[in-house]
Amino acid sequence: MSSPADTGNLSDVAKGGDGAKSALIFSPKYLQRRSFIELNARERAKTLFDSGTSRELAGPFDRIESPWLAIQGVTPQADDGCIVMRGMIDENQAVVIAFNGAFQGGGIGEVSGAKLTAALDLACRDSENGQPTSAVLLLETGGVRLQEANLGLAAVAEIISSIITLRAHAPVISVIAGPVGCFGGMSLAAGVSSYIVMTREGRLGLNGPEVIEEESGVEEFDASDRALIWSIYGGQQRYNQGLVDALVDDDADQMIKTVQDLIAKGVPKIHRSEQVNHYRSRIAALDPSTQWDAVNFSWSAASLAKPTGRDEAAPGG
């Protein structure tokens, strides 16, 4: 196998002269792509908007920070790790809420939860007043912030309620791009959104791998086995399972296009979370007596009936 050092002329490689794998790695398209994951949370939010249309709401200089962290010896952040931006996406009104996974693991606290809920509620109000406003959630979060446990849990309930109210008027799109992933209560928030977008680097699940290992032992689930973890929670697996609407590369332009296309698609006729019986039958088909791996955890399309419509048992909205 050739290393980058001895391939000589990169442009020859790009033409496919040295095997398909090298050609992919050294193709100009790959080298010139702009990473979405490497952008910080504020840049990620901003890049989704039409140039010059975005403005930040309740930003760091408004200093709406958590009142609970300092008294527990944790340094707060001026925006509480939650960035709210309003503007136009492909000439449609939109609000983007981005969580900063580097601050408290993107954990939801009283303030960051209230910022997200308020943004969704304002989008809902504008939508009801004849100006449909989509919401894009950039979720890099381990779920509820432990230092604000009860307030965080209450915030997740409000967030889910606000998403379900807004999604009747305009699409709510959850994007899970980076390796922090989306876990805990916020995985439920992603689950009730209109569409979910992931990258292969992203992860989505209710209980994180460390939590399962801590509770049930390393024999049950080895949180240090990255290949296993990504084969269960990773974006590719979630896409194969039909739990995700779009799987994109770590490419900002591709991400922008995907979000624009989903906004253009509008409100889905049936939301994923309304198909209760369909997903319940999928869970029933899983065998928890053996170790799951990437293959047997993937439901094959053939073995399961496709969703036919809104389940009778599903709640309205």
Added chain:
Amino acid sequence: MEQFEFNYPAKRKIPKRAHVGVVGSGDLEVLLEPTENGAASVLVRTSLDGFKANWKAVLDRFFGQYDGAVHIEINDAGATPGAVYLRLQQAVEASES
């Protein structure tokens, strides 16, 4: 968590405020705002106790080079002195670009 305040003389007005960084492990957040009183002040909040002398040394050196009339707030999650200095320089660059 500890909190310190430092004051420095300043001469120059700066054009705009700037925000850089994140309160993530080994990193910090800097909020830099112009002031009208012709002086500079710094408020540091850090998760690591016992490093006041190090903060003073880094900020003394920084304000030995920088004469902007600013109020700076630092929210720190255990950044090294080198990382602190780079974030301060980044904030200055952002405030003058």
